[in-house]
Amino acid sequence: MELHARIPLTPGTATFIARLTEDAPRDRDVLLVRGDSTLLRVGMPPSCRDIQLPETLSYLRAGDIVRINEGAGHIRVVYRRNSPHNVLFFTERCNSRCLMCSQPPREIEDGYLIDEILEAIPLMSRATPELCITGGEPTLLGDRLLEVIERTKRHLPNTSLHMLSNGRLFRYMHLARRIAEAGHPNFMIGIPLYSDIASKHDFVVQAKGAFDETVRGIMNLARVGQRLEIRFVIHRQTSSRLAHTARFIARNLPFVDQVALMGLEMTGFTKANLEALWIDPIEYQTELRKAVEEFRRARIPVMIYNHQLCLLDKDLWPIARKSISDWKNVYMPECSPCRIKDQCGGFFASAHIRYSKHIIPFEEAAMV
Secondary structure (H helix, E strand, O other): OOOEEEOOOOOOOOOEEEEEEOOOOOOOEEEEEEOOOEEEEEOOOOOOEEEEOOHHHOOOOOOOEEEEEOOOOEEEEEEOOOOOOEEEEOOOOOOOOOOOOOOOOOOOOOOHHHHHHHHHHHHOOOOOOEEEEEOOOHHHHOHHHHHHHHHHHHHOOOOEEEEEOOOHHHHOHHHHHHHHHOOOOOEEEEEEOOOOOHHHHHHHHOOOOHHHHHHHHHHHHHHOOOEEEEEEEOOOOOHHHHHHHHHHHHHHOOOOOEEEEEOOOOOOHHHHOHHHHOOOHHHHHHHHHHHHHHHHHHOOOEEEEOOOHHHOOHHHHHHEOOOOOHHHEEOOHHHOOOOOHHHOOOEEHHHHHOOOOOOOOOOOOOOO
């Protein structure tokens, strides 16, 4: 599924955020017109103009939100009303450079992204189940992060927020306190911990001292009552310490709300570091089972993300989640005859670069 597309150039026009409607448009709405082709009708008669949408965006529906830049001939999908995988992308900047980062950081001034998020939030459906805050590193935005949290709390009171952060800036207790004081009723922060050994975690994130900063940040957030998730991306540099890290978390961070054990996404820095990172998931199944058992004994909820069911022991199926965002979730040709494909997490679209040689379709239905 494409989220970006080219549209006809209209020099001299302003960039704007708009919600699509198929009824009489209100302020901040554009009319979605379907016929032989799909059009966006901008403005009101007699000065309205039509923008023809490419076929790749024909899936757009009323309630979806787009960013239209006619001056550059570009349209971007900001929000899809019927999707459970909507993301608020804060920034490309980051204070880590993880070996497998799917969004390689850039030192650019991109504060306009927050301006657009703040514009879009009031246009979103109040029935939105969840929004994910990501980057880059969202905490680099400081007060603007808090501004987004507060606006979401005001306009989308029933929507849960899940923020992905490396956790390093939460070593400053004042930031942890300010997050808690924002008082969002359903806010979780997902923070990665890639080893129980400081030097190994620091190597993966390419930042000296990051392990100590991250663990201190996790503890500070726990002190102020913030809900927490620990994330562990499994690859060749981390897989051997998976069970050890699970034991470290169970003994030292038992207060976390959940843990996600995650497969590798073949994009961003992963492509450049592929030979150092790639490991067939079959090769780490023993470590994965041991890690899950550590969390079960500690009564810490654990989930497996981004894995295919045919590579997992059946006793792990109940904790395997369909976690890949719908717009980049695909299945390989080997999956075509599989009778439980709709229950399987599938692959990232980038997985065609390399994936397990052990993908085997289930030709009979099975329960997950």
